[in-house]
Amino acid sequence: MKIAISAEGNNIEARVDARFGRCEYFAIMSEDKEQWEFISNPGVSAGGGAGIHTAQELVNRKVECVLTGRVGPNAMAVLQAAGIKVYTGASGTVREAFEQYKNGLLTLSTTANASPHEGTGKGRK
Amino acid sequence: MxxxxxxxxxxxxxxxxxxxxxxxxxxxxxxxxxxxxxxxxxxxxxxxPEFTYKESVTVQIPQINLSRCIFCGRCAEICAFHALVVLPGNVLSFVELCHSCGGCMHFCPEKAISPAEQEIGWIEGGLAxxxxxxxxxxxxxxxxxxxxxxxxxxxxxxxxxxxxxxxxxxxxxxxxxxxxxxxxxxxxxxxxxxxxxxxxxxxxxxxxxxxxxxxxxxxxxxxxxxxxxxxxxxxxxxxxxxxxxxxxxxxxxxxxxxxxxxxxxxxxxxxxxxxxxxxxx
CATH class of the missing domain: 3.40.50.300 (P-loop containing nucleotide triphosphate hydrolases)
Structure with missing residues (x-):
């Protein structure tokens, strides 16, 4: 199973990016290989529909589970339709978020917990 | 003028x-x-004004024929507004993001996308x-x-x-x-x-x-x-x-x-x- 974590940087000590659609990177763990891969999120530069674009990218990469902070309605619709499990409320570093997931501390979500465009221009560093 | x-x-x-x-x-x-x-x-x-006429204004949005679609993802790839998402076995459309450019219909290799009319508003007029x-x-x-x-x-x-x-x-x-x-x-x-x-x-x-x-x-x-x-x-x-x-x-x-x-x-x-x-x- 492939698990994607929204991240501010491209290493496992990077902080989890609370924004799904506009996060800078995804840390992807392939559980069968026990190996991390880091990808830039193409949705970060989208004019509109960032969450949709980001979700499409994860679908294309055959991701089955997402750990993140907040997900908007369009992104959630895509993730749900694709059968991708979404765990929200992840925090700390990528490594810590993965631990939280393994210990069952994250919430499985099926509805959006962010409003449209929430990730735009906010929380940028 | x-x-x-x-x-x-x-x-x-x-x-x-x-x-x-x-x-x-x-x-x-x-x-x-x-x-x-x-x-x-x-x-x-x-x-x-005294409104004496009203007409509907429509735009063309993509309509996917799933029986022809091979889920290649080309339409989602070329859509600059991310109005289409291709999943294995399904296509989602977010029509509110569509700018009616027709790109998806043009580039679909299977001609599985056809235009559907969608009303976006009205024009009203008369003499004032x-x-x-x-x-x-x-x-x-x-x-x-x-x-x-x-x-x-x-x-x-x-x-x-x-x-x-x-x-x-x-x-x-x-x-x-x-x-x-x-x-x-x-x-x-x-x-x-x-x-x-x-x-x-x-x-x-x-x-x-x-x-x-x-x-x-x-x-x-x-x-x-x-x-x-x-x-x-x-x-x-x-x-x-x-x-x-x-x-x-x-x-x-x-x-x-x-x-x-x-x-x-x-x-x-x-x-x-x-x-x-x-x-x-």
């Missing part, structure tokens, strides 16, 4: 100037007023005391208004003095309304916010290559910053309208400027003629 009334900042008095300009010149010219502020058209409140009046009204929930604004503009009468009221800002709906105008009046006010947005609006008309000039509305006599801006940029300062509480009170009751200050009729005619001289054609 097609003159657009824009501003950048909202609430500077676009509709006040546009409606009263129409009323002032209607004896001298055949006037058509087109309200391109389709998200909240309000010129009708002041001109009180001798003025040909037209407005667009965007359907609630629709996010993409430029096709409706274009439909309103397509109703322009040739040979008429056409006055367009435009929405505030400098984004797509404003650009769509102002592009192709013979002249653009930029209505501003003497506040830092007014000046800031005037600069943006001026940059926009320069890019569109539409000649323009500035009207300072609600002037309190201290307009140095706006005046300096006009001088620096070489943009004509067309006219000033002084602040008057009387206008504000009566405007709130739905009275046009000209009904409150009939003595300004000649001033408004002079404004139109100035624009006409400086405009294209």
């Amino acid at each position: 097609f003159i657009a009334v824009a501003s950048g900042k909202g609430g500077t008095g676009k509709t006040t100037i546009a409606t009263s300009l129409a009323l002032a010149i209607k004896e001298k010219y055949k006037v058509q007023y087109i309200d391109c502020d389709v998200e909240e058209p309000n010129g009708h409140i002041f001109l009180k 005391d001798g003025i040909e009046f037209i407005q667009g009204r965007l359907k609630i929930g629709v996010a993409v208004s430029p096709p409706l604004i274009q439909a309103v503009k397509n109703k322009r009468l040739s040979g008429a003095a056409v006055i367009a009221d435009v929405s505030p800002g400098t984004s797509c709906p404003v650009i769509k309304a102002v592009e192709g105008a013979d002249f653009c009046i930029l209505v501003t006010e003497s506040t830092p916010f007014g000046l800031h947005d005037l600069e943006l609006a001026f940059g926009m008309i320069q890019k569109l290559k539409v000649p323009g000039g500035v009207v300072i509305n609600r002037s309190d006599g201290k307009d140095e910053d706006a005046e300096r801006f006009c001088k620096e940029k070489g943009i004509p300062l067309l006219m000033k309208f002084p602040f008057s509480r009387d206008i504000a009170v009566n405007y709130a009751k739905g009275l046009p400027l000209l009904a409150i200050k009939p003595q300004w009729k000649e001033k408004l005619i002079a404004l139109w003629e100035k624009c006409e001289r400086m405009g294209r054609n």
